[in-house]
Amino acid sequence: MTDPLNVCIEQHRSYDSPGSVNSVGWTRPQRVVLANENNPLHLDCGARIAPVTVEFETYGTLSSLKDNAVYILHALSGDAHAAGWDADWEKDKRPWRNKKPGWWDNMIGPGKAIDTDRYFVICANLLGSCYGTTGPWEMNTITGKPYGLDFPVVTVEDWVRLHVRLQDYLGIDKLLAVIGGSLGGQQALAWAMNYPERINAAVILAASARLGAQGLAFNAVGRQAIINDPCFRNGQYYGHEPPSEGLEVARMLGHITYLSSQSMEGKFGRSFQNGDRPCYRLDKEFTVESYLEHQGRSFVRRFDANSYLYLTRAMDYYDAAGPYGGDLTTACSSIKAKLLLIAYTSDWLYPPQSTREVAKAILANNKPVSYIEIPSNYGHDAFLLEYAQTGPMIESFLMRRD
Amino acid sequence: MTDPLNVCIEQHRSYDSPGSVNSVGWTRPQRVVLANENNPLHLDCGARIAPVTVEFETYGTLSSLKDNAVYILHALSGDAHAAGWDADWEKDKRPWRNKKPGWWDNMIGPGKAIDTDRYFVICANLLGSCYGTTGPWEMNTITGKPYGLDFPVVTVEDWVRLHVRLQDYLGIDKLLAVIGGSLGGQQALAWAMNYPERINAAVILAASARLGAQGLAFNAVGRQAIINDPCFRNGQYYGHEPPSEGLEVARMLGHITYLSSQSMEGKFGRSFQNGDRPCYRLDKEFTVESYLEHQGRSFVRRFDANSYLYLTRAMDYYDAAGPYGGDLTTACSSIKAKLLLIAYTSDWLYPPQSTREVAKAILANNKPVSYIEIPSNYGHDAFLLEYAQTGPMIESFLMRRD
Numbered sequence: 001m002t003d004p005l006n007v008c009i010e011q012h013r014s015y016d017s018p019g020s021v022n023s024v025g026w027t028r029p030q031r032v033v034l035a036n037e038n039n040p041l042h043l044d045c046g047a048r049i050a051p052v053t054v055e056f057e058t059y060g061t062l063s064s065l066k067d068n069a070v071y072i073l074h075a076l077s078g079d080a081h082a083a084g085w086d087a088d089w090e091k092d093k094r095p096w097r098n099k100k101p102g103w104w105d106n107m108i109g110p111g112k113a114i115d116t117d118r119y120f121v122i123c124a125n126l127l128g129s130c131y132g133t134t135g136p137w138e139m140n141t142i143t144g145k146p147y148g149l150d151f152p153v154v155t156v157e158d159w160v161r162l163h164v165r166l167q168d169y170l171g172i173d174k175l176l177a178v179i180g181g182s183l184g185g186q187q188a189l190a191w192a193m194n195y196p197e198r199i200n201a202a203v204i205l206a207a208s209a210r211l212g213a214q215g216l217a218f219n220a221v222g223r224q225a226i227i228n229d230p231c232f233r234n235g236q237y238y239g240h241e242p243p244s245e246g247l248e249v250a251r252m253l254g255h256i257t258y259l260s261s262q263s264m265e266g267k268f269g270r271s272f273q274n275g276d277r278p279c280y281r282l283d284k285e286f287t288v289e290s291y292l293e294h295q296g297r298s299f300v301r302r303f304d305a306n307s308y309l310y311l312t313r314a315m316d317y318y319d320a321a322g323p324y325g326g327d328l329t330t331a332c333s334s335i336k337a338k339l340l341l342i343a344y345t346s347d348w349l350y351p352p353q354s355t356r357e358v359a360k361a362i363l364a365n366n367k368p369v370s371y372i373e374i375p376s377n378y379g380h381d382a383f384l385l386e387y388a389q390t391g392p393m394i395e396s397f398l399m400r401r402d
Numbered sequence: 403m404t405d406p407l408n409v410c411i412e413q414h415r416s417y418d419s420p421g422s423v424n425s426v427g428w429t430r431p432q433r434v435v436l437a438n439e440n441n442p443l444h445l446d447c448g449a450r451i452a453p454v455t456v457e458f459e460t461y462g463t464l465s466s467l468k469d470n471a472v473y474i475l476h477a478l479s480g481d482a483h484a485a486g487w488d489a490d491w492e493k494d495k496r497p498w499r500n501k502k503p504g505w506w507d508n509m510i511g512p513g514k515a516i517d518t519d520r521y522f523v524i525c526a527n528l529l530g531s532c533y534g535t536t537g538p539w540e541m542n543t544i545t546g547k548p549y550g551l552d553f554p555v556v557t558v559e560d561w562v563r564l565h566v567r568l569q570d571y572l573g574i575d576k577l578l579a580v581i582g583g584s585l586g587g588q589q590a591l592a593w594a595m596n597y598p599e600r601i602n603a604a605v606i607l608a609a610s611a612r613l614g615a616q617g618l619a620f621n622a623v624g625r626q627a628i629i630n631d632p633c634f635r636n637g638q639y640y641g642h643e644p645p646s647e648g649l650e651v652a653r654m655l656g657h658i659t660y661l662s663s664q665s666m667e668g669k670f671g672r673s674f675q676n677g678d679r680p681c682y683r684l685d686k687e688f689t690v691e692s693y694l695e696h697q698g699r700s701f702v703r704r705f706d707a708n709s710y711l712y713l714t715r716a717m718d719y720y721d722a723a724g725p726y727g728g729d730l731t732t733a734c735s736s737i738k739a740k741l742l743l744i745a746y747t748s749d750w751l752y753p754p755q756s757t758r759e760v761a762k763a764i765l766a767n768n769k770p771v772s773y774i775e776i777p778s779n780y781g782h783d784a785f786l787l788e789y790a791q792t793g794p795m796i797e798s799f800l801m802r803r804d
Contacts, residue, residue: 045682153682213666213690214658220691221654223684224698228647230632245630252623253655256616261750264615270721278719280447280555282625282711286718288615289622296626309684316688317680319672348663 022109024059024084024116027102029132031055034165041127041162044317047152051141054166055132056080056124059108060116062172069172070114070398071163071199072104072123073180073187076254076311077303079131082123083108083116096131096302106387113391114398119176127162128154128310136306137238147306148235154310156183156318160190164198174200177398181205181383182350183311186318189358193320196336203394205342206383208354209320209328209361215349218257219312222250226305235306247305248296255295260346260379264288320358328361335362340370340397342390344382370397426461426486426511426518429504431534433457436567443529443564449554453543456568457534458482458526461510462518464574471574472516472800473565473601474506474525475582475589478656478713479705481533484525485510485518498533498704508789515793516800521578529564530556530712538708539640549708550637556712558585558720562592566600576602579800583607583785584752585713588720591760595722598738605796607744608785610756611722611730611763617751620659621714624652628707637708649707650698657697662748662781666690722760730763737764742772742799744792746784772799 018025033053035041040050057080062069072082083102086092090099108114108121125133128151136151143150167175178199180188185207192202211219229246231237256264268288272278284290321328341359343352352373359371374389376382383390420427435455437443442452459482464471474484485504488494492501510516510523527535530553538553545552569577580601582590587609594604613621631648633639658666670690674680686692723730743761745754754775761773776791778784785792 149684153684155682210672212663213670213672213688214661214663216670216672216688217654217658217666217690217694220686220688220694221651221658224654224695225627225630225651228627228651229630249623249627249630249651252619252626256619256623259616261614261616264619268615268618270612270615270618278724280557280719282551282555282715284622286615286618286622288619292619292622293626313684317682322680 018085022111023101023105024109026087027057027059027081027084028087029055029057029080031132032166032169034162034169041158041165043152043158044155045153049127049134049152052127052134052162053132054124054127054134054162056122056166057082057084057102059083059121060119062120062170066172067174067176068119069170069175070119070121071167071175071178072108072114072121073163073178073184074103074123074126075180075182075184076315077299078103078184079129080123080125080133081131083121094132104384107391107394113387113395114179115395119398122166122170124163124166126159126311128307128314130304130307135304136235136310137304145236146238148238149306151306151310153313153317155314156186156190157194159187159314160194163187163191164195167198174198177201177203179203179205179394180207182207182380183315185350185383186315186320189320190318192335192337192339193331194334196334199337201338201340201397203340203342203397204355204358205390206344206347206350206355206380208350209331209358210318210322210354211315211350212354215257216316218253219316222253223309223312225249225253226309229305232305237305242300243305244300247300247303247308248293250308251299251303252292252296255292257349258379258381260348260377262346262377263379266377328357329364332358332361332367333365335365335367338368338370338400340393341372342383342393343371343373344376344378344380344386345373346377347380347382349380420487424511424513425503425507428489429459429461429483429486430489431457431459431482433534434568434571436564436571443560443567445554445560446557447555451529451536451554454529454536454564455534456526456529456536456564458524458568459484459504461485461523462521464522464572468574469576469578470521471572471577472521472523473569473577473580474510474516474523475565475580475586476505476525476528477582477584477586478717479701480505480586481531482525482527482535483533485523496534506786509793509796515789515797516581517797521800524568524572526565526568528561528713530709530716532706532709537706538637538712539706547638548640550640551708553708553712555715555719557716558588558592559596561589561716562596565589565593566597569600576600579603579605581605581607581796582609584609584782585717587752587785588717588722591722592720594737594739594741595733596736598736601739603740603742603799605742605744605799606757606760607792608746608749608752608757608782610752611733611760612720612724612756613717613752614756617659618718620655621718624655625711625714627651627655628711631707634707639707644702645707646702649702649705649710650695652710653701653705654694654698657694659751660782662750662779664748664779665781668779730759731766734760734763734769735767737767737769740770740772740802742795743774744785744795745773745775746778746780746782746788747775748779749782749784751782
């Protein structure tokens with residue numbers, strides 16, 4: 001199938017070879033246990049979880065002063081493999097490992113915006129995800145079964161709590177910057193609020209202080225599709241056929257919200273799959289239908305349905321002003337890091353106006369903030385696609401020594 | 403459960419009692435066979451269908467000159483019961499019959515915008531729907547089984563072809579007006595283009611010449627949810643448990659597209675169901691989730707999943723300019739009726755700019771057209787909710803004798 005938007009995404013990707021001067025080259029994930037029975041991770045929901053293993057990657061070299069570390073925060077479907085080429089992708093049996101470069105390879109590497117000649121870059125997979133860090137797929141040591149829905153509900157703030165444990169493990173007192181888009185941007189904001197002494201700067205892309213009612217609604221529909229799938233078995237499907245059809249529907253829907261109406265119109269419009277006339281059938285007829293199906297099907301090969309439930313729920317719950325009675329200005333009063341907020345005009349999941357609210361709340365505390373609104377037709381996905389515009393902004397922001 | 407938007411919709415409804423001077427009173431649907439083996443209905447897909455029974459209602463009195471007939475065209479989930487109170491709702495075993503007034507009762511009645519003291523009003527259920535007119539639920543006389551997916555794909559143009567048969571049956575040479583919103587508006591436009599001699603005027607609300615790529619995508623996801631439901635049984639579920647869970651997901655999703663982001667934000671925001679703190683659970687937590695579930699569940703009690711597939715597909719296929727190589731101006735050249743186009747600012751399914759394209763194409767033919775853009779936060783549903791603004795416009799348009 002012609003997959004114009006994917007072609008477009010592929011064109012945007014850096015295809016430096018692993019040996020290229022601009023690539024971090026071959027990478028290998030590391031795994032570390034950051035919570036055990038003596039030192040469990042306390043979660044917002046009240047539960048304690050242990051053990052917790054975190055999968056992470058690093059690129060570049062930590063300076064002797066340990067003052068050049070940049071922590072990258074991934075979004076819903078991301079992983080620790082942010083840059084370079086997975087050295088063990090063929091040996092490793094885990095289905096998400098592949099020979100593609102990391103998900104933000106066009107931003108991270110020698111001489112790139114997040115310059116690994118200059119910075120020590122860290123990226124860790126999220127708690128509850130399915131890419132190496134402890135999640136619902138993992139054995140619950142108490143029951144001897146995979147967690148499934150026994151996995152505790154996790155929040156953006158919980159993730160940051162765990163990120164800080166990794167920061168401690170790496171012996172880094174203060175990060176030069178934390179950087180993330182979408183759900184990653186919310187982690188960056190939470191980090192700036194909850195651990196103001198642990199970071200110098202935060203870059204928040206395509207994110208805001210909270211998801212709106214429409215976003216909550218889309219997430220609810222996606223989760224319902226997963227739960228309805230008879231293969232879901234109340235989350236205990238490991239070792240059985242997974243609820244792929246439900247997850248596929250959830251991803252198709254999610255994908256629509258990541259694109260803008262304009263970009264879908266421009267890339268697909270109403271073009272038919274077969275020629276220029278309708279075939280009059282209920283089955284796939286328009287190219288946009290096949291594209292979505294392709295997106296859904298490729299996603300279910302690499303993602304876990306339970307993780308989808310937990311990560312979208314964390315996205316729902318995040319509300320920076322929530323603990324402050326809805327007062328975002330007060331919520332932002334603890335922030336000490338310099339902030340760069342980047343919004344994209346056609347992003348309707350975290351629209352620019354919602355990002356501007358964060359900027360205003362920081363200004364209301366008489367603190368400096370940089371807010372940039374990038375004209376883009378790519379919708380929410382712009383934070384991954386508009387690297388040619390976004391990259392130099394992040395690059396110069398990281399270089400600032402004010 | 404508190405259901406603020408429904409409360410709002412209910413407040414907008416006219417609750418004249420059946421005996422009120424402003425109500426058309428008790429109504430009874432009529433059924434007529436409009437296609438038989440000798441005179442089957444020819445469909446765009448190439449199939450012929452017979453027999454075809456149409457369920458319709460009429461209100462008011464046809465004048466002796468038969469020049470006061472107004473034909474109402476319903477949208478995706480509508481039926482023939484547009485106004486008044488169903489006299490037989492308790493006797494009739496069909497699950498959609500209820501004691502609520504018709505779906506456009508606030509617009510149709512004595513002294514209302516579509517004044518039944520003045521006009522003879524007709525509304526017919528669509529081919530492929532599940533409210534009395536022939537559809538996938540009906541026995542296929544060839545196989546002796548319900549049609550299910552053997553039902554032919556129908557189009558907006560097919561519906562108009564059948565409406566004209568009802569017009570002929572009622573002996574009305576020329577309708578005073580055809581009026582519809584959303585999918586009903588597309589029927590009105592198709593009627594103006596394909597049967598220019600049969601109508602004097604057309605009122606098109608919240609509709610355009612075609613659905614955009616994003617709308618196609620949402621419909622595709624909804625259909626996929628239905629087809630994935632194990633109860634779907636390739637459409638032959640009649641006499642079995644219907645695919646309610648799939649249809650519920652489809653409706654939840656559809657419902658989001660009928661509301662605007664602003665209206666969802668205003669009505670629900672991020673409010674929790676239980677108090678002001680999160681319960682940290684995957685299950686319904688936010689009021690918007692319960693609202694959507696309520697919408698989905700009440701819909702599956704009254705709608706047929708196969709009809710949902712066929713009607714959304716007709717919505718997908720409609721492309722007024724399609725047969726003219728995409729040239730909407732040429733497509734509009736046949737129109738003789740006077741047209742009133744009404745768009746709503748926050749409608750993102752058929753956004754105002756897409757309705758303006760129709761207005762421009764008509765003007766490009768040096769034909770008059772009235773185009774009104776109504777400021778509204780209700781999104782696509784505004785065509786049902788903004789009757790206080792829309793009603794007087796339709797009323798005066800129908801009175802014009804130019």
